[in-house]
Amino acid sequence: MKQFLRIFSLLFGLSLLLYWATPTQAKSGALDNIKKRGYLLWGSDAEGGAPYIFPDPKDPSRLIGFEVDIAEALARELGVSARQSQNAWDSLIPALQRGDFDMVMNGIEVTPQRQTKVLFSIPYYIYTEQLVVRKDETEIRDINDLKGKKAGTLSGTVAQDILMNLGSVNVRIYAGQVEPYEDLAIGRIDAVLLDLPIAAYYGKTNPRLRYAGEPVGEGFYGIAVRKGDDDLKIELDRIILKLLQSGELKKIYEKWDLWNKAQDKLLAGVKDTSGYSDIEASKNAPVRTFFPMLLKGAGITVLISVASMALAVTLGLVLTLTRQYGRPLLGRLATSYIEIYRGTPLLIQLYILYYGLPNIGISLSPVIAAVLGLGMNYAAYEAELYRAGISAIPKGQMEAALSLGMTQRTAVQRIILPQAFRIALPGVTNDFIALFKDSSLVSIIAMVELTKTYTILAASTLRFFELGIIVAVLYFAMSYPLSLLARRLEERLKGKSR
Amino acid sequence: MIRIRGLHKSFGAQQLFKGLDLDITRGEVVVCIGPSGSGKSTFLRCINGLEHFEKGEIIVDAIELHSIRKVRPERQDLEAIRQVRLKVGMVFQQFNLFPHMTVMENIIEAPVRVLGRKGEEAYRDALALLEKINLQQKVDSYPDQLSGGEQQRVAIARALAMRPEAMLFDEPTSSLDPEMVGEVLSVIKSLVNEGMTTVIATHEMGFADEVADRVVVFDKGDIVEMGPPEEIFSNPKAERTKVFLSRVLKR
Ligand SMILES: Nc1ncnc2c1ncn2[C@@H]1O[C@H](COP(=O)(O)OP(=O)(O)O)[C@@H](O)[C@H]1O
Ligand SMILES: [Mg+2]
Numbered sequence: 001m002k003q004f005l006r007i008f009s010l011l012f013g014l015s016l017l018l019y020w021a022t023p024t025q026a027k028s029g030a031l032d033n034i035k036k037r038g039y040l041l042w043g044s045d046a047e048g049g050a051p052y053i054f055p056d057p058k059d060p061s062r063l064i065g066f067e068v069d070i071a072e073a074l075a076r077e078l079g080v081s082a083r084q085s086q087n088a089w090d091s092l093i094p095a096l097q098r099g100d101f102d103m104v105m106n107g108i109e110v111t112p113q114r115q116t117k118v119l120f121s122i123p124y125y126i127y128t129e130q131l132v133v134r135k136d137e138t139e140i141r142d143i144n145d146l147k148g149k150k151a152g153t154l155s156g157t158v159a160q161d162i163l164m165n166l167g168s169v170n171v172r173i174y175a176g177q178v179e180p181y182e183d184l185a186i187g188r189i190d191a192v193l194l195d196l197p198i199a200a201y202y203g204k205t206n207p208r209l210r211y212a213g214e215p216v217g218e219g220f221y222g223i224a225v226r227k228g229d230d231d232l233k234i235e236l237d238r239i240i241l242k243l244l245q246s247g248e249l250k251k252i253y254e255k256w257d258l259w260n261k262a263q264d265k266l267l268a269g270v271k272d273t274s275g276y277s278d279i280e281a282s283k284n285a286p287v288r289t290f291f292p293m294l295l296k297g298a299g300i301t302v303l304i305s306v307a308s309m310a311l312a313v314t315l316g317l318v319l320t321l322t323r324q325y326g327r328p329l330l331g332r333l334a335t336s337y338i339e340i341y342r343g344t345p346l347l348i349q350l351y352i353l354y355y356g357l358p359n360i361g362i363s364l365s366p367v368i369a370a371v372l373g374l375g376m377n378y379a380a381y382e383a384e385l386y387r388a389g390i391s392a393i394p395k396g397q398m399e400a401a402l403s404l405g406m407t408q409r410t411a412v413q414r415i416i417l418p419q420a421f422r423i424a425l426p427g428v429t430n431d432f433i434a435l436f437k438d439s440s441l442v443s444i445i446a447m448v449e450l451t452k453t454y455t456i457l458a459a460s461t462l463r464f465f466e467l468g469i470i471v472a473v474l475y476f477a478m479s480y481p482l483s484l485l486a487r488r489l490e491e492r493l494k495g496k497s498r
Numbered sequence: 499m500i501r502i503r504g505l506h507k508s509f510g511a512q513q514l515f516k517g518l519d520l521d522i523t524r525g526e527v528v529v530c531i532g533p534s535g536s537g538k539s540t541f542l543r544c545i546n547g548l549e550h551f552e553k554g555e556i557i558v559d560a561i562e563l564h565s566i567r568k569v570r571p572e573r574q575d576l577e578a579i580r581q582v583r584l585k586v587g588m589v590f591q592q593f594n595l596f597p598h599m600t601v602m603e604n605i606i607e608a609p610v611r612v613l614g615r616k617g618e619e620a621y622r623d624a625l626a627l628l629e630k631i632n633l634q635q636k637v638d639s640y641p642d643q644l645s646g647g648e649q650q651r652v653a654i655a656r657a658l659a660m661r662p663e664a665m666l667f668d669e670p671t672s673s674l675d676p677e678m679v680g681e682v683l684s685v686i687k688s689l690v691n692e693g694m695t696t697v698i699a700t701h702e703m704g705f706a707d708e709v710a711d712r713v714v715v716f717d718k719g720d721i722v723e724m725g726p727p728e729e730i731f732s733n734p735k736a737e738r739t740k741v742f743l744s745r746v747l748k749r
Contacts, residue, residue, distance in 0.1 A: 399548050400594035400653075404608035404660060405584040407576075414611060418598050 030229035031078075034102055040075045040082050043096060044106035045089035047176060051201045051256050052107050053084065066197070066256040067105050070124060073248060077239040090156055090175075090455050093117060094464050096224060102232065103225045107195060109158045110222040113461065119229065120222035121236040124249065126262045127195045128215030129159045132203035134184060135210050140191055142213030149190040152180035152446070155456050159193045162217055172366075172446045173456055177202055179355065183446065185209060186358045188365070197258055218262060287466055290457055294467075297453030298474050304370050304449060305439045309432050311375025316382025323383070324390060325412060334383070341380035346441055349373055354445040370442035378435055385427040389420030429486035433479045450474060499524045499559055499664060499695055500545065500586075506553035507544060507719075514540060514719040517554065522664075522697065527690050529706040529727075530699040532716030533742055538699035539591075541716070542666045545697070546586050547579035558582045559663065584612075587657030591669040593649040595641040595656070601628070602637045605656045613660070620659070627655040631685050647678030651685050664695035671702060703746060707731055715739045 034040050046053045046063055053065035063084055075082035085101045092104045096118060109127070110120050133140050140146065143166070152172040153159045163171045172189050174180045180192045181202045192203065196215055203209050223240075225232050243249045244267055253259040323334040341349070354369040364372065393416055401411035440451035448456070454471040458464045505518040514537050522528055530538045543549040545556060547563060556563040561581050596604050605627065606620040628634045631651040641649055650670055657665060667686065671679040683705050690696055690709050700706060706713055706727060713730040715723045715738070723736040734740050 394592075394594070396590060396592050396594035397596065400588075400590065400596070402548065403546055403583055403588040403590075404656070405580055405612045406608060407580065410611055414607065415596055419596075422598065 029231065030102065030225070031231040031235055034078065034080060034232070037080070039080050040071070040078060040103070041085055041101040042071050042082060043085045043087045043092050043101040043104045045092065046084070046086055047088075049089075049106070049177070051197055051258070066252055066258060067107075069252045069255070070243075070249070071105060073243055073252075074236065074239055077242065078235070089154075090458075091464070093224065096226060099226075102229075103223050103236070105221075105223045107197070107221055108224050110220045111158070114224070117227075118224040119227055119233045120224055121233055122240055123220035123222050123266060124240050125197075125221040125253070125258070126265055127197065127219055127221055128262060129162060129193055129217040130196045130199035130203070130215045131212045132181070132184065132192045132194075132199050132209050133190065133212045134187070135208055137190070137210075137212065140212055143193065143216055146191060150188075151191045151193055152183060152189045153193050154180070154198075155452075157195065158217060158219055159195065160456070163193055173448055173452065174446055175444055179446070181206060181209065182355060182358075186363050188363065196260075197256075200257060287463075287470065290467065290470075293453055293457065294450065294470065294474065297448060297450040298478065300448065301436070301439050301450040302478065304367070304374065304442060304447065305432070305436045307371045308374035308378065308439070309435055311371060312378035312382050312431075312435070313428065315375065315379035316386060319379060319383035320386040320390070321412070324387065325408065338380040338383050341377055342384070346373070346377050346438060347444065349377055350441060350445055366442075366445050366447045369445050370439075370447050373445075374435060374439060374442065378431060381431055382424075382428060385424040385431070386420055388427075389422075389424035390416060392423050393419050426486050426490040429482060429489060433482045433486070436479050436482070437475065499526075500697075501557040502545070502554070503556075504554035505541075505544065505551060505556065507540060507549065507551040515544075515551070515554075516719065518721055520714065520721065520724075522695065524663075524695055525693045527696045527709050527711045528698070528714060529710040529712070530697065530714045530716055531701070531703070531706060531742070532722075533745075536716040537719040538716050539668050542588070542668050542697060542699055546583050546588050546666060548588075559585050561585070584660065585662055586664045586666060587660055587662035588666045589650070589653050589657055589668065589670050591672050593641075593646070593653045593673075595649055595653055597641050600638050600640055601633065601644070601652050604641070604652060605659045608656070609659050624655070624659055627658055628652075630688075631655055645678060646674045647681045650674065650678075650682045654682075654685055654689075658689070664697070665689065667696070667698040667700070669699050669701065671700070701746065703731070703743075715742065717742065 044053050044067060046055060046065075049065065051065055052067045053063055056062040056064045068082075068084070071082040071084070087095045087100065089106060092106060092108065093114065095101070096104045104118075105124075107127070108114070110123065114120070131140070131143050140149065143162070146163070146166060146169045148168060148170070150170045150172055151163050152174055153163055154177060155173045155175055160171065160173060163169050172180070172183070174183075177194065177198050180189065180194070183189050184192050185206060185208045191212065192199075194203075199211070204211065223236055225236070240249075249266075250259060250263070253263065319334045319338060323331045323338070326334065350369070350373040353373045354364060354366070357364060397415055397419070398411055401415040402408070406414070439449060443449060443452035443455070450471060454467055458467045461467070500520075500522040502518060502520045505515050506513075507515040518541070520528075530541065532538055540549055544551050545558070554564075561578055563578060563582055596607070599607065602621065602624055605624040606617065609615045609620040609623070610617055625634060625637070628637060631654070633648060633651060633655075636644060636648065636652075641652070644652065654670075670686065671682050674682065679702070683702065686696075686698070687705075687709055698706075698709075710727045712724055713727045714721055715730065715734075715736070717738045722738045723730065723734065730739065731743070734743060
């Protein structure tokens with residue numbers, strides 16, 4: 001039986017590996033499937049996704065956007081209805097390959113690298129990259145003035161590649177489209193380079209911001225389908241062409257204020273996707289060329305984890321002492337702090353700290369916000385561990401210390417805390433390991449640590465598998481020694497009381 | 499040296515002491531006996547401020563410990579208690595040695611931290627104390643490496659290192675194996691012979707008879723009788739004393 005289980009789990013593991021390693025080959029007749037099913041399933045990311053696809057401000061249960069309009073037109077022509085499937089933008093392509101939906105339409109730039117992974121329809125929009133700066137900006141006239149400046153963009157976009165290739169630009173990479181413009185407005189960064197539709201919606205409408213220079217880097221948005229689904233691609237091409245000729249697409253773009261002269265080339269059927277070659281070259285590079293970036297990310301992860309743990313351990317101690325021995329009012333405050341921080345998600349705390357505080361005039365740098373956010377959150381957990389440690393110490397210890405004439409303060413310092421720490425230590429070490437992994441959450445506040453480095457590299461090279469394994473190994477290499485340490489401490493404490 | 503007047507103490511609604519009086523003169527050895535739960539420990543704990551009490555007064559060498567408030571005591575209350583504790587050392591039934599410190603560290607911790615004595619000096623004194631109780635070879639041991647009798651002897655040395663003027667012992671041998679009782683009692687005996695003012699709660703009647711200047715009999719929170727040991731043990735007057743003694747001596 002045991003033998004059987006072992007073989008079974010081995011086979012199961014192998015098949016899982018194979019499942020990940022090879023893109024799902026679509027069965028023939030993708031088009032027939034859609035028609036039989038009665039709806040077209042399209043993947044996109046509605047989170048902060050205006051004007052592509054986003055919740056209607058007037059009725060947030062409804063999704064609107066120019067791509068919603070296009071999807072509906074496509075479905076209508078196919079004789080079915082359109083259904084959107086929500087997915088993080090970074091991982092739309094892998095999700096498509098996994099078979100989560102029929103197609104992806106979400107401002108996906110047609111690049112040779114992506115073309116090796118999926119099939120693209122003919123372009124449905126020609127995007128350009130628009131630089132946005134603050135109204136009072138005097139030094140940055142166009143993209144060539146960015147040297148030494150902080151420029152924000154979205155993860156995995158062509159704009160990111162352009163900024164990276166300029167060299168000596170301090171590139172800040174965000175996961176959402178709202179945040180870079182927010183940070184630009186309050187001065188955390190100096191410029192934002194993003195696709196024109198995004199700039200038009202978030203940049204142009206902000207009274208504190210303006211466009212700088214002409215748009216650069218013309219490229220195409222295409223609809224991605226799985227390799228092998230040629231029938232679907234051909235049908236989509238036919239429909240897009242029809243919508244272009246009938247003027248329906250133009251009407252949609254005009255409705256969203258996205259029509260410009262560049263779009264004329266759509267009808268001309270431009271197929272040229274050159275201009276990426278130097279950027280693309282790096283995408284086929286051997287894995288080892290990514291190591292410097294990954295190691296830098298790992299370094300930042302370590303830095304943030306160590307700094308926030310140091311804060312957590314100290315602040316946790318202050319909280320515990322206030323709660324156990326402080327004046328009643330302060331003690332209640334400390335208790336409330338602990339309950340509030342343990343009872344709300346870390347993610348929300350980080351958002352409030354970084355994006356919320358500027359509303360009341362406090363603007364923290366990403367590193368400070370990350371360390372404060374993680375440290376203040378974990379302090380609540382450390383405080384609980386110390387409390388458990390203190391309450392595990394027999395009452396007689398404090399009485400013996402007091403009977404020797406010690407003040408309560410000395411007794412706590414010299415007798416109670418050293419023993420409580422010993423009891424709390426394994427838990428604290430475990431929390432350190434957990435914090436290591438939770439540190440990936442700070443990527444939402446524009447910190448490029450290890451996880452963020454991974455999603456950036458993976459989204460632009462689409463090598464989710466091999467990079468993912470490497471990053472997992474890096475995390476493991478950092479946390480496993482801590483685990484060993486925690487276990488050794490635990491065993492030592494079990495054997496002896498000192 | 500220790501003067502107790504009208505001591506009232508209750509635990510919640512349950513009243514234990516309803517006005518105890520006792521005077522202990524310098525150099526006197528007072529032994530408290532009585533059934534379990536009669537209030538011996540609580541009495542000792544009141545004297546060095548580990549229990550608060552509602553009414554009455556305790557005066558230790560001119561320092562007054564009046565009804566101490568348990569909730570939010572004032573700074574000067576806390577300081578008065580501490581001054582009393584510096585004069586009166588205490589030894590507990592459970593030893594309460596600090597498990598994270600060696601024997602030596604246990605003994606010199608308070609002299610150094612509280613009295614501000616020099617480490618070297620405190621170390622020398624501690625060594626002398628350990629020699630007296632014949633534990634000098636254990637200076638670097640941790641409490642969990644010692645037998646119960648050894649631990650209690652170290653606890654006594656720890657209290658003595660503060661050079662108190664009086665000592666309180668709360669059933670110092672009750673959690674010891676029988677073969678270790680003797681070694682601890684002989685340490686206390688030699689201390690008593692040096693003239694230390696001492697209050698002991700114990701169930702060792704032979705020992706009480708031997709060392710006590712005065713025996714105090716507790717029952718249900720009352721002091722039912724007190725007097726020299728020969729009188730209490732051979733000619734008790736109170737009925738409750740007779741009942742108690744007959745019960746212990748039968749064993
Ligand atoms: N912390 C406490 N809370 C409530 N009741 C207590 C507490 N300590 C002692 N008592 C009660 O006070 C009485 C006297 O206890 P104690 O002084 O320990 O007696 P003894 O030491 O003579 O055995 C007992 O009835 C005991 O239950
Ligand atoms: Mg007792």
